[in-house]
Amino acid sequence: MNIDDKNNSLSVELDNVRLRNPTMLASGILGISQSIFERLYRENIGAVVTKSISVSPMKGYPNPTVIPLGGGSYLNAVGLSNPGVDAFSRELSHNKNIPIFISLVGSSEKEFSRMVKTFDSLNILGYEINLSCPHVSKMGMEVGDDPEAVNKIVKTVRMNTSKPISVKVGVGSVDVIELxxxxxxxxxxxxxxxxxxRAMSIDIETMMPILSNRIGGLSGNAIKPIGIRCVYEISKKLEVPVIGCGGVSSWRDVIEYMIAGATAVQIGSVLGSRGPRIFNQITKALLNYVENKNLKNISEIIGIAHKY
Ligand SMILES: Cc1cc2nc3c(=O)[nH]c(=O)nc-3n(C[C@H](O)[C@H](O)[C@H](O)COP(=O)(O)O)c2cc1C
Structure with missing residues (x-):
């Protein structure tokens, strides 16, 4: 169902890109087909981030790869399974109007340059570089924990595109603000x-780690206060738009992230239980909030917590 936002009171500016509202799909959630992205767009999503794509296809880890921990938290080690740059660029080749950021993952400047050269002529908004996946060797956080590698990779992507680049940071051994x-x-x-x-769970009967990869990543409700803290610190200290992510399951969480300093907010794990319709529900509730608070635009609340 369409949201009647005549005054564009939910629209936000991310770098030089305008989103119709601040909600986004987090990377790695809900598959990677164009038809899913179109479904999400019909549910009023602001923008989509794809699964992280690598140069060559990756199979990922054997099952179990995602386990519910209760209380809306999850542990996963999917292993960045994806079809690789060539197959994925064919998948997106007919995209016309869905606002998509492609998430990129890799180990070297050469890999990132090859991917951006292939993707850049597609109809996409920009890129999100995954420097923070905590459970795949030589990728994600292993790169993000090396500031010199981060510098080289981001420079390489910058040289190959004029589109916006977001860098996705996590909680590793390098301070998040420094990264x-x-x-x-x-x-x-x-x-x-x-x-x-980075997290782990053990079955007390078999006395074995539950994930096939042993170590995985914790997501959902349990990590929201950490996400809020990171968004608050980064947006307070650095002049940069921040996209908040981690543990969002309601419109209230979106508002909390924005007050902490986020311009847009990604939603991930909760989609497993609530499905794509949550975007429509959250967008409607955000519109009510804006009206009740007499705001001209939702952006007015971004970073209000910085006063404290
Ligand atoms: C099953 C699963 C797969 C994920 N795959 C990716 C990925 O490919 N790239 C990435 O940057 N993040 C990936 N993430 C992390 C999410 O994008 C997000 O940062 C994290 O789950 C926190 O948000 P949430 O609490 O709303 O799920 C994945 C998360 C889950 C649960």
């Missing part, structure tokens, strides 16, 4: 915070 600063200095326009947190 964001390196990324911005190298040419990133936006920071996404945060990814899942």
């Amino acid at each position: 964001a600063r390196v990324a911005i200095d190298a040419g990133a326009n936006i920071i996404t915070a945060i990814n899942t947190l």
Whole structure:
């Protein structure tokens, strides 16, 4: 169902890109077909981030890869399974009007340059560089924990595109603000915070780790206060639009992230239980909030918590 937002009171500006509302799909959730992205758009999503794509196809880890922990939290080690750059660029080749950020993952500057050269002629908004997946070797957080590698990779992506680049940071061994600063200095326009947190769960009967990869990433409700803290610190200290992510399951969580300093907010794990319709529900509730608070535009609340 369409949201009647005549005054564009939910629209937000992410770098030089305008989203019709601040809601986004988090990377790796709900598959990667164009038809799913179109369904999400009909549910009033602001923008989509794709699964992280690598140069070559990746199979991922054997099952179990995602386990519910209760209380709206999850542990996953999917292993970045994806079809690779060539197959995915064919999938998106007919995209006309869906606002899509492609998430990129890789180990070297060469891989990132090859991917951006292939994707850049597609009808997409920009890129999100995944420097924070906590459970795949030589990728994601293993790159993000090396500021020199971050500098080189972001510079390479910058050299190959004029579209906005968001760098997705997480909680690793390098301070999140420091990592964001390196990324911005190298040419990133936006920071996404945060990814899942490195975590583990053990079955007390079999006495074995539950995930086939042993270590995975914690997501959902449990990580929301950490996400809020990271968004607050990054947006307070650095002049950069921030996309908040982690543990969002309601319109109230979206508002909390925006007050902490987020310009847009990604939604991930909760889609497993609530499905794509949650975007329509949240957008409607955001419109009510804006009306009740007499705001001209939802952007007026971004970073209000910085006063404290
Ligand atoms: C099953 C699953 C797969 C994910 N795959 C990716 C991925 O490919 N790239 C990425 O940057 N983040 C990935 N993430 C992390 C999410 O995008 C998000 O940062 C994290 O789950 C926190 O948000 P949430 O609490 O709303 O789920 C994945 C998360 C889950 C649960």
